[in-house]
Amino acid sequence: MKKAYEKETNPTAKEIFKTILANVEVADRDNMLICQDTGLPIYMVKVGSKFPVDGAKISAALKEGAKRATVEHPFRGSSTHPVTRVNPQTSVGEGLPIIYWDFVADSDCLDILMIPKGSGSENVSAMKMFIPADGVSVLKKFVIDTVLQSGSNPCPPGIIGVGIGGTADLVSKLAKEAIARPVGSHNHDPFFAKMEDELYEAINSLGVGPMGLGGDVTTLAVHIEWAYTHITQNPVAVNTQCWPARRARAKVYPDGRVEYGF
Ligand code: SF4
Structure with a gap:
């Protein structure tokens, strides 16, 4: 964010960056929330093949953790029934918390990444099933159009996560995984790493700027995750x-050690 502030030339945008940076400082200093919408609890869990606890127990513990974070700590109760809109104020319910599982060979570590996701940014998510005949340029246009249409709603500048390939459900998960990557990282595949840079340049030329009020910096990073897909499909998600x-990460080891980080 500091680098983005230095790069920004629009005076209004620079003021917004100053406010954001002051917000971060105050939140750090006074141990307060950085934004009132702490979002939905989302966990990305990697279980090492040598980690000695079964998945059901881990799942139950994550649920209990989400509940305690809401009842005992300042995680806002933002989770509600989709139709009755009844909010139990626990962040736990049908399908919640959201837990994505992965498994790692030859590892004794349980790696838990928690990415709370607010509604302003999640509400502008988009997915479309293109066909191969549409070509690559249409995928890029879809990503750029999505960012443009989002305007101020996702509180830019943040991270644009892009999923390409897979199925309708997998492509959305890939886009979510993409936002979990650290800013400054690139996809392992040079083709998609180049596309990340191209989209980054294109999105930052839109002029949306911080908080959508105009400026040079509309996004801090564009991350792509991808998967093989069907010969007649070309899904993309943002x-x-x-x-x-x-985000917050805990790495748990069999001897009880826990390393915290991001
Ligand atoms: S989109 Fe804006 S209001 Fe919502 S969680 Fe993010 S910063 Fe907060």
């Missing part, structure tokens, strides 16, 4: 992360 890009 998941936008807002500027706080909150």
